[in-house]
Amino acid sequence: MTAGPFRVGLLGHGTVGSAFAALLSERADAIESAAGRRPELSGVLTRSRGAFDEILASSDAIVELIGGIDPAREYALRALEAGKPLVTANKQLLSQHGDELFAAARTGRTQLRYEAAVAGVVPVVRVMRESFAGAHIEKVHGIVNGTTNYILTEMARTGASYAGALARAQELGYAEADPTEDVNGKDAAAKMAILARLAFHASVQLEDVPFDGIEEITPDDLDYAKEFGLVLKLLGVAERLDGGASVRVYPCFLYGGHPLAAVGGPFNAVTLESQAITEVTLSGPGAGGPQTASAVLGDVVSVMSSPGMELEPAQRLRFVPEQDVESAFYLHLEVQDAPGVLARVAHVLGENGVSVKSVVQKGMGENARLVMVMHRVAEGRFRHAVDAISKLDLMRAPPRSIRVIEEEFVG
Amino acid sequence: MTAGPFRVGLLGHGTVGSAFAALLSERADAIESAAGRRPELSGVLTRSRGAFDEILASSDAIVELIGGIDPAREYALRALEAGKPLVTANKQLLSQHGDELFAAARTGRTQLRYEAAVAGVVPVVRVMRESFAGAHIEKVHGIVNGTTNYILTEMARTGASYAGALARAQELGYAEADPTEDVNGKDAAAKMAILARLAFHASVQLEDVPFDGIEEITPDDLDYAKEFGLVLKLLGVAERLDGGASVRVYPCFLYGGHPLAAVGGPFNAVTLESQAITEVTLSGPGAGGPQTASAVLGDVVSVMSSPGMELEPAQRLRFVPEQDVESAFYLHLEVQDAPGVLARVAHVLGENGVSVKSVVQKGMGENARLVMVMHRVAEGRFRHAVDAISKLDLMRAPPRSIRVIEEEFVG
Numbered sequence: 001m002t003a004g005p006f007r008v009g010l011l012g013h014g015t016v017g018s019a020f021a022a023l024l025s026e027r028a029d030a031i032e033s034a035a036g037r038r039p040e041l042s043g044v045l046t047r048s049r050g051a052f053d054e055i056l057a058s059s060d061a062i063v064e065l066i067g068g069i070d071p072a073r074e075y076a077l078r079a080l081e082a083g084k085p086l087v088t089a090n091k092q093l094l095s096q097h098g099d100e101l102f103a104a105a106r107t108g109r110t111q112l113r114y115e116a117a118v119a120g121v122v123p124v125v126r127v128m129r130e131s132f133a134g135a136h137i138e139k140v141h142g143i144v145n146g147t148t149n150y151i152l153t154e155m156a157r158t159g160a161s162y163a164g165a166l167a168r169a170q171e172l173g174y175a176e177a178d179p180t181e182d183v184n185g186k187d188a189a190a191k192m193a194i195l196a197r198l199a200f201h202a203s204v205q206l207e208d209v210p211f212d213g214i215e216e217i218t219p220d221d222l223d224y225a226k227e228f229g230l231v232l233k234l235l236g237v238a239e240r241l242d243g244g245a246s247v248r249v250y251p252c253f254l255y256g257g258h259p260l261a262a263v264g265g266p267f268n269a270v271t272l273e274s275q276a277i278t279e280v281t282l283s284g285p286g287a288g289g290p291q292t293a294s295a296v297l298g299d300v301v302s303v304m305s306s307p308g309m310e311l312e313p314a315q316r317l318r319f320v321p322e323q324d325v326e327s328a329f330y331l332h333l334e335v336q337d338a339p340g341v342l343a344r345v346a347h348v349l350g351e352n353g354v355s356v357k358s359v360v361q362k363g364m365g366e367n368a369r370l371v372m373v374m375h376r377v378a379e380g381r382f383r384h385a386v387d388a389i390s391k392l393d394l395m396r397a398p399p400r401s402i403r404v405i406e407e408e409f410v411g
Numbered sequence: 412m413t414a415g416p417f418r419v420g421l422l423g424h425g426t427v428g429s430a431f432a433a434l435l436s437e438r439a440d441a442i443e444s445a446a447g448r449r450p451e452l453s454g455v456l457t458r459s460r461g462a463f464d465e466i467l468a469s470s471d472a473i474v475e476l477i478g479g480i481d482p483a484r485e486y487a488l489r490a491l492e493a494g495k496p497l498v499t500a501n502k503q504l505l506s507q508h509g510d511e512l513f514a515a516a517r518t519g520r521t522q523l524r525y526e527a528a529v530a531g532v533v534p535v536v537r538v539m540r541e542s543f544a545g546a547h548i549e550k551v552h553g554i555v556n557g558t559t560n561y562i563l564t565e566m567a568r569t570g571a572s573y574a575g576a577l578a579r580a581q582e583l584g585y586a587e588a589d590p591t592e593d594v595n596g597k598d599a600a601a602k603m604a605i606l607a608r609l610a611f612h613a614s615v616q617l618e619d620v621p622f623d624g625i626e627e628i629t630p631d632d633l634d635y636a637k638e639f640g641l642v643l644k645l646l647g648v649a650e651r652l653d654g655g656a657s658v659r660v661y662p663c664f665l666y667g668g669h670p671l672a673a674v675g676g677p678f679n680a681v682t683l684e685s686q687a688i689t690e691v692t693l694s695g696p697g698a699g700g701p702q703t704a705s706a707v708l709g710d711v712v713s714v715m716s717s718p719g720m721e722l723e724p725a726q727r728l729r730f731v732p733e734q735d736v737e738s739a740f741y742l743h744l745e746v747q748d749a750p751g752v753l754a755r756v757a758h759v760l761g762e763n764g765v766s767v768k769s770v771v772q773k774g775m776g777e778n779a780r781l782v783m784v785m786h787r788v789a790e791g792r793f794r795h796a797v798d799a800i801s802k803l804d805l806m807r808a809p810p811r812s813i814r815v816i817e818e819e820f821v822g
Contacts, residue, residue, distance in 0.1 A: 023687065027546075027547075030547070031544065033612075034544055034612070035544070115542065121687075121688045121689070121691060122691055123538050123541075123542035123543075123691070126537070126538070126541060126542050127534050127537070127538065130534075130537060130541075130709060130712065130713055131526065131534035131537050131706070131709040132534075132705070132709060133442065133445060133446070133708075133709060133712040135438075135705050135708075135709075136438075136441070201444075201445070259673065259694070262670065262673045274705075275701075276434065276532075276701055276702070276704070276705040277532045277695065277696075277702060277705050278532070278695065278696045278702065279695060279696070280532060280533055280534070280693065280694070280695035281692075281693070281694045281695065282691065282692070282693050282694075283670070283691070283692045283693075283694075284688065284689065284690060284691035284692065285688075285689045285690070290686075290687055291687070291688060291689065293687070294543070294546050294687040294688050295542070297544075297546075298541060298542040298543060298544060298546075301541065301544040302541055305717060306716060306717035
């Protein structure tokens with residue numbers, strides 16, 4: 001056992017960086033008594049002070065909390081190649097440059113830890129990496145963006161518009177001034193790329209993950225869906241499929257009894273599925289400064305006590321095209337109020353092999369609508385049917401569709 | 412890096428032992444590529460074959476799946492004292508002999524892993540031990556017995572009696588032929604002792620954990636409670652309190668929006684709370700052979716890659732007496748149908764400082780009842796009031812009371 005302190009070099013001293021520095025000093029005694037070494041800061045790099053080379057040379061591990069790609073990428077690669085364990089919360093970096101980061105960790109025979117990059121304080125990375133290291137993970141899915149989950153919860157609860165709920169989220173600090181990457185699904189896609197890489201031991205980068213956001217969701221959709229007992233969530237899904245995999249992010253209706261349906265507000269939740277474990281769900285608040293700092297500190301304690309290395313080169317994986325992935329769908333049609341409308345719509349769906357699970361006719365005259373839920377069908381087939389329906393003369397507006405997770409909760 | 416295989420000595424070859432042996436061989440390739448060493452069985456000890464000394468000498472780690480106290484205790488102590496990491500699923504052993512096991516691990520400068528002893532495949536031990544090693548855990552609570560959770564879910568869903576739901580649980584394999592230690596709360600108490608030790612870094616044994624079971628629960632209680640929006644669960648709670656701690660197991664009503672209220676059937680779920688992390692909930696199926704084997708294998712992979720040791724001697728902790736712990740309460744009184752009954756009951760409650768949150772009068776004549784929910788109050792004070800009420804001449808039967816968790820879910 002090494003007697004000296006464990007020296008941590010900190011890159012970045014913003015909200016998370018300073019919260020981490022404070023937490024490290026607050027918990028140093030407890031960590032020393034549990035892990036046998038005392039962690040301490042060996043240096044802090046900010047825009048205005050500190051020199052990376054000196055910090056690297058005088059540290060046992062590097063914590064990267066600068067964020068963004070440059071210069072975080074260069075520092076991370078140099079630390080790993082020099083054999084220093086790296087702890088980071090940087091989802092952009094991991095999802096866009098994962099291949100070279102993990103290659104650098106293998107070169108340096110050291111480890112890369114990134115619990116704080118995904119799902120805040122919910123320890124899904126560690127659980128996959130360690131607890132289920134012996135399991136073959138089939139599917140990872142969940143709610144990995146707290147901003148959009150807050151907005152959708154608020155829209156459903158109060159009937160607020162998307163814009164109104166977003167403004168409220170910004171007031172409460174759940175959404176940033178520029179929420180683009182949260183609401184368009186890109187943030188969730190980056191996190192799903194990171195989780196999919198870990199689950200499937202494969203190269204998955206942001207560009208492999210198609211994503212849709214929640215900007216087009218209307219209170220209307222939420223209202224009608226309620227009648228079917230459906231709750232809307234922005235879902236990230238990574239699953240093995242046909243010898244390959246599919247990783248994607250989209251707004252999706254869940255039945256009320258689904259374990260993720262009850263996850264409200266700015267919370268995150270991730271479900272892991274494998275034959276050996278059946279399924280395990282982890283949930284908790286999304287990232288905030290203190291939560292992120294706590295997740296980073298957990299990783300620091302791990303690299304202190306375990307000299308692990310990244311060993312497995314990432315495999316190449318075939319990504320199943322979106323059009324071949326099966327889903328159930330909700331379909332909302334504003335139609336003319338005339339006899340035979342439902343029959344004509346049903347005919348087009350049937351021709352395309354799309355089978356209707358339930359349908360409700362709403363409104364009269366200029367307000368007539370068909371609100372339908374379909375059985376599972378390949379997405380390409382469904383899109384083809386919707387295209388054909390959109391060309392029928394009976395349509396008063398473009399069709400609106402949202403995916404649906406069909407399984408009910410079997411508790 | 413050591414080139415040779417990682418030799419695992421297996422004690423016990425029952426349901427879990429044989430599932431573990433099969434899973435180890437199935438996953439050996441994947442573990443080798445991820446962890447750099449190949450795990451393999453060095454020997455198996457059963458009642459009829461194998462010699463413990465030989466297995467110990469030829470193993471890098473010992474997996475104890477015999478169960479019960481003797482001879483598991485002796486083998487576990489000898490393995491740890493010899494410096495061999497021990498992985499066990501044995502909750503009896505850990506909850507009754509935890510102090511000496513952890514002392515032996517410190518003597519042997521090795522580690523004791525026991526994920527499978529609590530909450531099946533839900534990785535709560537690892538998450539507390541590693542992810543939240545840097546956090547000060549205030550409270551751990553949850554559903555840690557799948558048998559009772561199935562029975563209570565079934566009673567609420569179908570109106571079945573306790574005996575009827577138990578019989579159904581036995582049919583489905585969710586309850587053993589002798590379910591005593593599940594239904595009386597002792598199994599959950601053992602698990603809470605293990606979790607409390609870990610959360611508070613303190614000596615907690617089974618005898619420190621008062622427990623109540625679910626044998627006395629009637630469909631009546633569940634029906635009335637529904638009107639208040641309450642769901643009944645057998646809850647384990649470990650919390651820091653007044654400079655000490657309280658660890659206990661009891662049937663408890665939760666409001667419908669509580670995150671644990673939605674955990675149905677044979678599922679387990681545990682919520683961890685600390686200031687740094689707010690709260691994190693982990694849920695999944697309770698223990699079955701394959702799930703337990705998967706949790707054991709996760710621990711084996713950990714001891715392969717991390718030469719950690721148990722370092723921290725357990726602190727002594729003051730346990731707060733049950734009568735000083737505050738709860739809200741549900742109270743069910745079969746009373747005479749006469750004017751002034753509610754006033755007399757309310758008077759006794761008021762005298763004892765117990766304040767009523769809501770009350771419903773049910774039935775007429777020989778079927779008259781008061782069903783009440785109280786605000787939080789010290790348990791001793793509430794019991795005193797109930798004693799006094801039970802002596803009133805207006806009572807037709809002994810009062811029935813059940814604790815209630817007051818907080819509504821803030822999602």
